Amino acid sequence: MGRKKKPLPPRVKRMRRQGQLASAQSWLPKYSGKNVLKGYCKHFGVDWRCAAAELQMLGVKIDPAYLAMRKRTDAEKTRQIRERTQRQEAEENAHWHPYTDPFTAYLAGDLAALHDLEQRGPANEDDVSDRGDLPF
Numbered sequence: 001m002g003r004k005k006k007p008l009p010p011r012v013k014r015m016r017r018q019g020q021l022a023s024a025q026s027w028l029p030k031y032s033g034k035n036v037l038k039g040y041c042k043h044f045g046v047d048w049r050c051a052a053a054e055l056q057m058l059g060v061k062i063d064p065a066y067l068a069m070r071k072r073t074d075a076e077k078t079r080q081i082r083e084r085t086q087r088q089e090a091e092e093n094a095h096w097h098p099y100t101d102p103f104t105a106y107l108a109g110d111l112a113a114l115h116d117l118e119q120r121g122p123a124n125e126d127d128v129s130d131r132g133d134l135p136f
Contacts, residue, residue, distance in 0.1 A: 024058055097116065097117075099117060
């Protein structure tokens with residue numbers, strides 16, 4: 001038997017701009033929600049910038065203050081994500097040490113590095129051995 005085919009997503013979410021504009025002309029009079037921009041985004045599966053541009057092409061008036069607020073919100077989210085990523089990278093770099101396995105950290109007497117290496121676990125499956133292969 002062949003592989004089972006997955007069903008396609010809804011037709012309105014597969015359309016390109018020209019198809020969406022044609023479909024939106026009949027969709028707009030039927031829309032009964034409060035926020036036409038949000039409804040357009042959800043119905044056609046596009047982001048708010050694309051929805052705003054297409055709605056303006058269709059002659060729908062959208063408050064410029066609302067668009068500016070959405071733009072500021074997106075910029076703030078982007079800034080927060082960037083800061084979180086930098087903070088995580090700084091935390092990872094704070095625990096940097098030159099040792100690759102717990103044994104060398106133990107021999108050097110660096111207990112903080114030893115603890116960090118043990119928390120991370122083995123780098124590969126060859127390091128899982130309990131050092132029975134050493135001559136002493």
